[in-house]
Amino acid sequence: MKTLILAVLAGGTALAAAPAFAQDAQCDGDPVTLRILRTPGNYPYPAPMKLWQKDHPCVSFEINEVPFAQLADTISVQASSDNPPDILVYDGPNTQSYAKAGILLPLDKYLPEGWSDDILPATKAEHSYQGHVYSPGIEQTTVAMYYNKTLTDAAGIHPPKTLEDAWTWPEALAAFKACQKGEPGAPEIWGLGPTRFGNGQPGLVYNDLIYQRSAGDPKADPSSSAYKTFWAMAPDGSTVKGYLDTPEAIEALKFYRSLFNSEGVAPKAGIPNAFFDGKACFYVDTPAAGNALLKDPVIEWGVTPMPYFKTPIVHTGSTTIGVTARSKHADIAAQFAVDMEWGEYAYMNVEERGNLPTLKSLFPRFPEYQSYPMKIFVDQLEHWGQPRPPSPYFAQYDRIVTDALRSVAFGGDPEEAMKDAEREVDRAMRR
Amino acid sequence: MSATFEQTSSDMAGLAPDRRRRRRRDTATALAFLAPFLLLLLIFQYLPLAMMAKNSVLDYSLLNPHAAKFVGLRNFTDMLDYEDMRESLAATFLFALGVVVIVIPLGFALALFLNSKLRARGLVRTIIMLPVVTSAVVVATMWNFLLDPSNGLLNGVITALGLPRQPFLTSPDQALLMVSIMTAWQQVGFAAILFLGGLQGVPNELAEAARIDGATKRQVLWNITIPLLSRTTLFVVVIMTVFSLQAFAPAFLMTDGGPRDSTNLIVYHIYKTAFVMQNAGYASALSLVLLVIVLGISLLQMWILRARWNY
Numbered sequence: 133m134k135t136l137i138l139a140v141l142a143g144g145t146a147l148a149a150a151p152a153f154a155q156d157a158q159c160d161g162d163p164v165t166l167r168i169l170r171t172p173g174n175y176p177y178p179a180p181m182k183l184w185q186k187d188h189p190c191v192s193f194e195i196n197e198v199p200f201a202q203l204a205d206t207i208s209v210q211a212s213s214d215n216p217p218d219i220l221v222y223d224g225p226n227t228q229s230y231a232k233a234g235i236l237l238p239l240d241k242y243l244p245e246g247w248s249d250d251i252l253p254a255t256k257a258e259h260s261y262q263g264h265v266y267s268p269g270i271e272q273t274t275v276a277m278y279y280n281k282t283l284t285d286a287a288g289i290h291p292p293k294t295l296e297d298a299w300t301w302p303e304a305l306a307a308f309k310a311c312q313k314g315e316p317g318a319p320e321i322w323g324l325g326p327t328r329f330g331n332g333q334p335g336l337v338y339n340d341l342i343y344q345r346s347a348g349d350p351k352a353d354p355s356s357s358a359y360k361t362f363w364a365m366a367p368d369g370s371t372v373k374g375y376l377d378t379p380e381a382i383e384a385l386k387f388y389r390s391l392f393n394s395e396g397v398a399p400k401a402g403i404p405n406a407f408f409d410g411k412a413c414f415y416v417d418t419p420a421a422g423n424a425l426l427k428d429p430v431i432e433w434g435v436t437p438m439p440y441f442k443t444p445i446v447h448t449g450s451t452t453i454g455v456t457a458r459s460k461h462a463d464i465a466a467q468f469a470v471d472m473e474w475g476e477y478a479y480m481n482v483e484e485r486g487n488l489p490t491l492k493s494l495f496p497r498f499p500e501y502q503s504y505p506m507k508i509f510v511d512q513l514e515h516w517g518q519p520r521p522p523s524p525y526f527a528q529y530d531r532i533v534t535d536a537l538r539s540v541a542f543g544g545d546p547e548e549a550m551k552d553a554e555r556e557v558d559r560a561m562r563r
Numbered sequence: 564m565s566a567t568f569e570q571t572s573s574d575m576a577g578l579a580p581d582r583r584r585r586r587r588r589d590t591a592t593a594l595a596f597l598a599p600f601l602l603l604l605l606i607f608q609y610l611p612l613a614m615m616a617k618n619s620v621l622d623y624s625l626l627n628p629h630a631a632k633f634v635g636l637r638n639f640t641d642m643l644d645y646e647d648m649r650e651s652l653a654a655t656f657l658f659a660l661g662v663v664v665i666v667i668p669l670g671f672a673l674a675l676f677l678n679s680k681l682r683a684r685g686l687v688r689t690i691i692m693l694p695v696v697t698s699a700v701v702v703a704t705m706w707n708f709l710l711d712p713s714n715g716l717l718n719g720v721i722t723a724l725g726l727p728r729q730p731f732l733t734s735p736d737q738a739l740l741m742v743s744i745m746t747a748w749q750q751v752g753f754a755a756i757l758f759l760g761g762l763q764g765v766p767n768e769l770a771e772a773a774r775i776d777g778a779t780k781r782q783v784l785w786n787i788t789i790p791l792l793s794r795t796t797l798f799v800v801v802i803m804t805v806f807s808l809q810a811f812a813p814a815f816l817m818t819d820g821g822p823r824d825s826t827n828l829i830v831y832h833i834y835k836t837a838f839v840m841q842n843a844g845y846a847s848a849l850s851l852v853l854l855v856i857v858l859g860i861s862l863l864q865m866w867i868l869r870a871r872w873n874y
Contacts, residue, residue, distance in 0.1 A: 205838045208625040229841075233626035318713040318728060331819070400733045401711050531839045535821055542733040542822045549823070559645065560840055563622060 159190040164461050166193050166468060169210060170221035171200045174451055175270055176472045180480040184471060191464060200451075201330075204527060211235040211456055218459040219469055224258050224267065224452040225519065225526045228369075231261035232524035237455040238264035242466040244474050254448040255490040258519040266454055268473035269490040271482050273418040273450040274513050275339060277304070277439070278425075281432040283321065283413045287311040291436035293504050295511050298437035298444060301343070301387055304414075308397040311413035316396025323397030325412025328421075332402010334392060335538030337520055337530050338447050339416055344376075345518075346440035347384035362443060365521035365529065372557045376533070377550035384441055385537075385546035392541045400542060407431075419501075419509045423486035426500060435505035437512060448517040450487060488513060528560035612854075619848035624841035631844070638848035648849060650824055651832040652856075654739060658828060659807035661743030662750065666803050667796070669747070670754025675784075677755065678762045691752040699749075703816035706745045707732070732818055735825040742813040742826050750806065754799050761795030762788070801864050808857050829853055 168176070174197075185191060196217065198206045203222060210216055211230070222230065230236045243265060248256070252272055259267040279291050287310045292298055299307070308323025326332045327339055334340055341364060348362025357378035364381075365372050391398045399406075407415035408430055415421075416438070425433055438446050453472060455465045471477050473490065479497055482489045488509060489495060500506045523529060536553035540546050619638055623631035642648040673691055677684060694702060709716050710731040718728045731741045769791070770783050778786070789796075811830045814820050820827035820835065827835075829849070837846035 208838055208841070212626060212628050230626065233624060234630075235626055318718075318722075333819075399713050400730070401707070401713065403714070528840050531835070535819070535824075538819075538821055539735075539823045542730070542735075544735075544823055560842070563842065 161190045164191050164464055166191060166219060166461060166465050167217040168193055168195045168219045168221065169206065169217040170195065170197055171203055171451065172197045174221050175481040175485060177481055177484045180472060180477040184468065184477060216456045216458055218456060218461055218465040220454050220456060221451055222454060224449045225530065227259045227266050228261045228522055228524040229527050230454065231266045234457055236266040237457045237459065237462055237466060238266060239268060239455065239466055239470060240265050242470045243268060244470065250491045250493050252490050252492065252513065254517045254519050258449055258522055259452060267452040268470050269452050270473045270478060271450050271485060271487040272448055272490045272513060273487045274446045274448050274509055274517055275416050275418055275438060276508050276512060277436045278407060278415045278417055278421060279434050279436060280407065280410060280413055281434050283311055291434060293436065295437050295444065295515060299439040301439045301441055304439035305395060305397065308414060309395065312397055322399055322406065322412040323414065324391065325406040325415040326399050326402045328417065333400065333538060334398065334541040335534045337533050340388065340537050341533060342438065342445050342447060343388045344381040344384040346445050347380040347442055349443055363521065365523060369523035371561065372554050376554050377547055381550065382546045385540050389540050389543065389546065393543050419488055419506060420486050422506050435508045437508055444516045445518050446512045446516045447520050448513060449519055525561050529557050532556045615847045615850055618844055619851050621844040623844050625837060625843050626841055634844065638845045641845060642848065642852065647832065651827045651829045654825060654827055655808060655829040657739055658743050658810065659804050661740060662747045662807045663800060663803050665744065665747035666751050666754045667799060669751050670799065671758050673751065673755035674758030674762055677759050691755055694749045695752040699812035700816060702745065702749050703812060707817055710741055733822055735823045738818055738822060738826050742817060746810060746813055750803060754803065757799050758792065758795055761792045765791050797865060801861055804860060804864065805857060
């Protein structure tokens, strides 16, 4: 009886101590457990991990997951602790913040040959800091405008299907108004549906800063307001003074404000699944929504390129993978992170999630991205894609500018909101 | 006489060591019982407070605390140089005032109602207490739906009455009031139960004597019940004020501190400063100032509302 109890206890302890992904193959060296911090349902996925473990039988994994909304807070606390996770799956635009704080390990020496030529330029820019690459990147996303074909057909609207024919924002507004059904501000069917990101309210930098950036011109004189409007932050990341409150930006923001107020074609609060439930004619989202609709077409739908004022632009970026500088197993963790982004592993990870790859060589392997409607995302990424303003202070910039954009969407004065935002961002940058 | 005194002294001399021993034993027992709690208090309350005070003179981010720099009183002078603390404190005080002003009379009225000979009193008490025990997340989500600018129930009623829709949570002029009302709705049951406890402790003889002397019900309430409840009122006011000054969930869950920082309550502002803006030194300085303010307000309220009657 005593032996039985001991056996049960020993078995239970062994089961409790087993990591999430223990290796199946025989390990001849020292066993290593890599600790991964990621958001639920995110990569690295089980299939590529298991495949990788066949070549690295001594490596097992312990995975901790936190919701995306708490990810940055958790990284703040865990990454600076005495025993940080080995691998972080984090929001890509924070790369420079984490690199500057010394949290991330530079991965240059681990990158495979040919990586620099194969990676999308926007991804490389976003994941680099002071000449070093801190994340190889796995996937890339951008947004385009989905539409409910039944509703647009009924309204006699035929949205453009190529970048060359993309609408300007005034043209898009005319379409929103023609398609919307009901009283402006509280219709039964909205012209432009709310975002699914965050709490559903407008203002997110990822989705909404492109209104004003598209009113700028990257080819204009660097001292001109048109140039500053496009970049929305000094290209060297030193200041935002004069970059957010240009005349072009204010004009674009007045238009943006009108969508939620005087025109009443977009809601100020989130409505879960509004587009998929047929409660919105148009809707801005990433390729993930298109892939979900391809699998389960709950509505008849199409995709049109993002509208613009003067210069078409879409933001790039996604969650990405990095290695902590103080990892006790930095070499093997770096090898794992880089492998997950390269070749077959990268294909398996991207295929599972449904976003776009970061490697140009992988695009031909995704047939859905070779033709309309999903090809629009690839074309946009290639021709219009820009990272959100890269800076070691992006987290602060993101929060402050989101608050400013939101206050404009709620009816606030664009000039006042952007001047306040510039002051606050510069205060954060001075530290 | 002298013999008696000597005998008593010798008795005392014999008793004193016993008493001292007993007292020492009692003290040791009391300390043994208190030690775990005192230890926890020390570790989880006073040490963090001391660390917070130390951090308030440093400039550092949570991402890289090893690179902390000593900046003296700069974090405190920043509070004067920039508007964020003043704006946040103003919003917080207005919020606290709104909550207290709504909760105190309403809680008292509900307590009077519950103290009467009411059928199904237990059921009514449960209904009143239900919001108190409901999770803040559930309450915030429910009120978000109620106050939705386009499809919310309240706006549905308003438009049915032929009035214009109201941007409850998206207008800087209305958001703070709405958040105060929601918090008051959640806390009023707690205040009512506290007032009810106080009411049930008021001796009936006083009210009966006054009624025999010809006092009306209103006079009894105004001149006897309310003054005798001053200790309870003090307690409820202090508790509600401190709760309000510490409020975090409404700003975090409903408004993100907006629009235009109108609901940027101080605790949420501290959280945002430390975790989003990565300015943990300044957040510690803000916390220290908040601690002093809360202590000051509590002392002031206790002095102003100190009881002048005992029963």
